[in-house]
Amino acid sequence: MNGSQSTPRRSRTVTFLVIAVLANSFGNLVLSEGMARMPSFFEVPFDRYLIALLTNPFLLPGAALMAIYTLTQVSLFSWADLSYVVPCVASSYAVTTLLGEFVLGERGELIRWFGVVLIFIGVTMVIETPVATKPHPDQGFQC
Amino acid sequence: MLKWILIVFTVLASSAGDILCAKGMSEGPELQDFRPAKIGRDLGYIVTRRKVILGWMFYALSFFSLLGLLSVAKLTVAVPATALSFVIDTIGARFILHEHVPWKRWVGVICVTAGVVLAVRTHPKPPALTRPAGAGYASVHPGQDQASHNHPGAHGFHD
Numbered sequence: 001m002n003g004s005q006s007t008p009r010r011s012r013t014v015t016f017l018v019i020a021v022l023a024n025s026f027g028n029l030v031l032s033e034g035m036a037r038m039p040s041f042f043e044v045p046f047d048r049y050l051i052a053l054l055t056n057p058f059l060l061p062g063a064a065l066m067a068i069y070t071l072t073q074v075s076l077f078s079w080a081d082l083s084y085v086v087p088c089v090a091s092s093y094a095v096t097t098l099l100g101e102f103v104l105g106e107r108g109e110l111i112r113w114f115g116v117v118l119i120f121i122g123v124t125m126v127i128e129t130p131v132a133t134k135p136h137p138d139q140g141f142q143c
Numbered sequence: 144m145l146k147w148i149l150i151v152f153t154v155l156a157s158s159a160g161d162i163l164c165a166k167g168m169s170e171g172p173e174l175q176d177f178r179p180a181k182i183g184r185d186l187g188y189i190v191t192r193r194k195v196i197l198g199w200m201f202y203a204l205s206f207f208s209l210l211g212l213l214s215v216a217k218l219t220v221a222v223p224a225t226a227l228s229f230v231i232d233t234i235g236a237r238f239i240l241h242e243h244v245p246w247k248r249w250v251g252v253i254c255v256t257a258g259v260v261l262a263v264r265t266h267p268k269p270p271a272l273t274r275p276a277g278a279g280y281a282s283v284h285p286g287q288d289q290a291s292h293n294h295p296g297a298h299g300f301h302d
Contacts, residue, residue: 071189074195077165077167078172083236084248086161115257115264118258122257129245129251130245133242134242
């Protein structure tokens with residue numbers, strides 16, 4: 001372990017994880033709102049559905065946020081372990097539940113909050129482990 | 144039976160996508176320079192990695208499989224079931240990518256998976272004020288409207 005090298009990498013990792021989680025959570029929120037305003041696919045002609053899709057003000061920002069999420073996560077894979085990134089990004093489920101409660105006004109059951117707490121406990125445990133556990137091909141073992 | 148086949152296919156395709164993307168990116172240089180002038184170069188690098196492209200194809204398969212799954216199972220069953228991909232990812236990371244997964248990470252992954260199952264499996268109560276239904280505009284399918292907000296991988300990528 002090399003602290004002087006691992007600290008910038010860890011802070012960069014946390015920054016990217018936060019971006020990925022927020023982009024994923026808000027992307028889903030915006031897309032959900034957008035799709036809720038769409039006509040039913042099976043009840044309108046396809047051209048009308050397509051026009052509604054293209055003129056939907058929520059879909060483009062939602063898709064852009066999801067693209068940011070995907071590219072951020074793939075960038076993380078260039079230096080961080082898959083087994084580190086995936087569970088950390090899964091905290092999006094907890095953030096989405098919080099957004100549902102406080103933005104959409106959903107009233108969650110107690111067991112959902114237990115699930116959210118479990119997610120945060122799990123993410124906290126994962127985030128305490130090293131970002132990478134094998135040497136990177138061009139930089140040697142860093143973290 | 145079809146439900147279980149689709150669950151297994153969705154989970155495996157999602158995990159295959161994750162593993163391929165991770166493999167493709169970990170074989171190349173570490174991305175470190177994210178200044179605006181360099182972001183285009185980074186993006187160009189990402190979209191030309193063959194394993195990453197293949198990984199995205201598996202994500203697409205996972206997405207369409209999830210759509211099929213949603214036609215035969217409720218969202219509150221489908222999404223928790225696909226949370227199994229976190230465990231499969233970790234097993235793949237250990238035995239395919241040869242990561243050294245510490246016990247703390249295993250416990251964390253199990254907690255996250257259990258948490259997702261609990262957080263998504265139960266329906267939230269509807270909000271006090273609901274959006275008025277516009278003429279000719281239907282909401283998403285009954286029973287899915289609220290739960291759909293809980294699916295971070297709505298595009299099928301994770302989910």
